[in-house]
Amino acid sequence: MDSNNPKQLNPNVSVDCVIFGFSFDKLKVLLIEREGDFVDMAARLALPGDLIFNHEDLHMAANRVLEELTGLKDIYLKQIGAFGEPNRISKKTDQDWLRSIRADPGARVITIAYYSLVNVKDLNPSPSSFAKAVNWYPVDEIQDLAFDHYRILTEAVKQLRSELQQRPIGFNLMGEYFTISQLQKMYEAILNKPLDKRNFRRKIKKLDILSATDLKEKNVVNKPARFYKFNEAIYNALIENGFDNFGF
Amino acid sequence: MDSNNPKQLNPNVSVDCVIFGFSFDKLKVLLIEREGDFVDMAARLALPGDLIFNHEDLHMAANRVLEELTGLKDIYLKQIGAFGEPNRISKKTDQDWLRSIRADPGARVITIAYYSLVNVKDLNPSPSSFAKAVNWYPVDEIQDLAFDHYRILTEAVKQLRSELQQRPIGFNLMGEYFTISQLQKMYEAILNKPLDKRNFRRKIKKLDILSATDLKEKNVVNKPARFYKFNEAIYNALIENGFDNFGF
DNA sequence: CCAAAAGTGTTGAAGTTACACCCATGC
DNA sequence: GCATGGGTGTAACTTCAACACTTTTGG
Numbered sequence: 001m002d003s004n005n006p007k008q009l010n011p012n013v014s015v016d017c018v019i020f021g022f023s024f025d026k027l028k029v030l031l032i033e034r035e036g037d038f039v040d041m042a043a044r045l046a047l048p049g050d051l052i053f054n055h056e057d058l059h060m061a062a063n064r065v066l067e068e069l070t071g072l073k074d075i076y077l078k079q080i081g082a083f084g085e086p087n088r089i090s091k092k093t094d095q096d097w098l099r100s101i102r103a104d105p106g107a108r109v110i111t112i113a114y115y116s117l118v119n120v121k122d123l124n125p126s127p128s129s130f131a132k133a134v135n136w137y138p139v140d141e142i143q144d145l146a147f148d149h150y151r152i153l154t155e156a157v158k159q160l161r162s163e164l165q166q167r168p169i170g171f172n173l174m175g176e177y178f179t180i181s182q183l184q185k186m187y188e189a190i191l192n193k194p195l196d197k198r199n200f201r202r203k204i205k206k207l208d209i210l211s212a213t214d215l216k217e218k219n220v221v222n223k224p225a226r227f228y229k230f231n232e233a234i235y236n237a238l239i240e241n242g243f244d245n246f247g248f
Numbered sequence: 249m250d251s252n253n254p255k256q257l258n259p260n261v262s263v264d265c266v267i268f269g270f271s272f273d274k275l276k277v278l279l280i281e282r283e284g285d286f287v288d289m290a291a292r293l294a295l296p297g298d299l300i301f302n303h304e305d306l307h308m309a310a311n312r313v314l315e316e317l318t319g320l321k322d323i324y325l326k327q328i329g330a331f332g333e334p335n336r337i338s339k340k341t342d343q344d345w346l347r348s349i350r351a352d353p354g355a356r357v358i359t360i361a362y363y364s365l366v367n368v369k370d371l372n373p374s375p376s377s378f379a380k381a382v383n384w385y386p387v388d389e390i391q392d393l394a395f396d397h398y399r400i401l402t403e404a405v406k407q408l409r410s411e412l413q414q415r416p417i418g419f420n421l422m423g424e425y426f427t428i429s430q431l432q433k434m435y436e437a438i439l440n441k442p443l444d445k446r447n448f449r450r451k452i453k454k455l456d457i458l459s460a461t462d463l464k465e466k467n468v469v470n471k472p473a474r475f476y477k478f479n480e481a482i483y484n485a486l487i488e489n490g491f492d493n494f495g496f
Numbered sequence: 497c498c499a500a501a502a503g504t505g506t507t508g509a510a511g512t513t514a515c516a517c518c519c520a521t522g523c
Numbered sequence: 524g525c526a527t528g529g530g531t532g533t534a535a536c537t538t539c540a541a542c543a544c545t546t547t548t549g550g
Contacts, residue, residue: 012260013332013358054356057333082330082360084261085305108302110261112330112358181502198504199540222501223547247539429529446531447513470528471520 009051011107015061016049016149018080018113018156019070021120021136022173027189028120028136029153030069034097034146042144043093045137047152049111051102062114069134071124076117076172078163080156084110088148097146115156117172140192157190164190165247167239168209171230177215179225180204187248195248203248209235257299259355263309264297264397266328266361266404267318269368269384270421275437276368276384277401278317282345282394290392291341293385295400297359299350310362317382319372324365324420326411328404332358336396345394363404365420388440405438412438414494415487416457419478425463427473428452435496443496451496457483 019030031045038044048069052061059077067073086108089095098105120136139157144150164170170186184200204210210228217224267278279293286292296317300309307325315321334356337343346353368384387405392398412418418434432448452458458476465472 010260010356012258052358055334058330058358079329081327082306086303108258110300110306110360112332179502196540196542197502198542201503202505203539217502217548219549220501221499221549223503225502427529444514445529446515449530450532451512465521465529467522468528469522469526471530473529 008054009103010054011051011102011104012109014049014051014109014111015058015065016047016111016113016152017062017065017069018047018115018153019066020115020117020139020156020160020173022186022189023120023136025185025189026138026140027157027186029139029142030134031137031145032069033133033135036093036097036100038093040144042150043091043146045142046146047113047149048134051109058112062112062116066116070118072118072122076169077114078116078159080113080115080152080159082110082112083148083152084108085148091146094147111152113152113156115160117160117169119173119175121175161190161192167246168204168207168235171209171235174230177213177227177229179217179227180210181225183228191248200248207238207246209238256302257351258302259299259350259352260357262297262299262357262359263306263313264295264359264361264400265310265313265317266295266363266401267314268363268365268387268404268408268421270434270437271368271384273433273437274386274388275405275434277387277390278382279385279393280317281381281383284341284345284348286341288392290398291339291394293390294394295361295397296382299357306360310360310364314364318366318370320366320370324417325362326364326407328361328363328400328407330358330360331396331400332356333396339394342395359400361400361404363408365408365417367421367423369423409438409440413496416452416455416483416494419457419483422478425461425475425477427465427475428458429473431476439496448496455486455494457486 021028021030030048032048033044034046036044048065050061050065052058056064058079062077062079063073066075066077089098089109095105139153142150142153145153164187170183170190173186174183180201181197183204184195184197187200188195209231211231213227213229215227217227269276269278278296280296281292282294284292296313298309298313300306304312306327310325310327311321314323314325337346337357343353387401390398390401393401412435418431418438421434422431428449429445431452432443432445435448436443457479459479461475461477463475465475
């Protein structure tokens, strides 16, 4: 039986990944464009995901989807929750598409959603077996997605926002070197509100998880900004003790 | 096939409920005691749960388990997340027990965990088909449970604690009438730290979700405390707008 | 020298913490 | 009258929000 054989895909449980990135001052999400004829663009786009194997745990499955798509390992990954109305695969185009890739397209599937944070420069998303194309899309321009993926995305953004105000997880979206202004723009994009420059710098610096470098911007038409690095040692210590307050 | 027939239990997905109550100044959890021979008490106790039907959504399934066990409907219910290491059913006694109640005891099962908050006086937990006995246990005295239920409980407590500091959900644990001291003891039990009486009262009253009544304690050996009621209308308005800060 | 973004302190308001005494009741 | 828990205010401290000008660079 399917659900006993460890090497088999389990027909009832999938993982979906909301992969966030930050570029051009906007929060982006990595979506796959599916093969086939679609009337509206929204139904064409979906979160990357797959059924789980019986032998792998949920985190492993999410990591597998992530690695297949992005080539990245060991990146920030957090479970959002389980989604699974019985009728989540009600759109006809979704049914057609499933028939084309799954052995048992009519099965009841519940999906465990994860979100992850990556630095867009670390990856070159490449088409996978499921996807015609893979691209970054600005979160604030997305109106709808396949299946119940829009709802999952909405929930992911909500949790990201909340988490960002508890812990400085946003560094996972930045490159190795960054300016404080870039950092601020990331916070503003995710929280969707402007922040005061002086208050922002004070708050970030008080956390003491930045290391100043001697590097500065070059070829800018204004006063060049200093580059900082993220101090992982202090960050980990903070995680242990818990950040009590960290609100913007 | 199982996973297509809407009236069938889905062999791969279950829900488990962490049902919290508050009595004798302690946070309690409702656990079932399983039939059978168990060496250690811990393995004997488990969270109530069941496989889901293919036709029901996850929330419905959790509500069904809850209602079967407690007779209560429409109570506070929140998803904790999905749990599902492939080896979560590794303890031998757990395997034996599953064989006794499930058609497909070897199947890979992932479980969606929920926690809920009830007033212990509203219910008379009664043995169900799965359980020899159902009882309240103090959370802080539990060392281990069947399957991975101890881990689920730990996560539930963590989320409850966090949520309680964001929103005044604790009222779901209280009866219709309560004194402010009782309320404070509930907060102290969940947060596991003493709170200042005057500061507590100030903070709660500022929320403006209490209605004072004319009732007072009777037959107490000290100054009788006033009973309050929970003002649901104002509470709902607050939920809409979001509580910004509500930390103890 | 002009345009553009970097970088830097202070002040008033609000919120949080710590703390001690009188009150009403049953026995 | 005494033991018990109910109920109340204030002062020091910390945190947060609002706000404007000087600096450095490229063109």
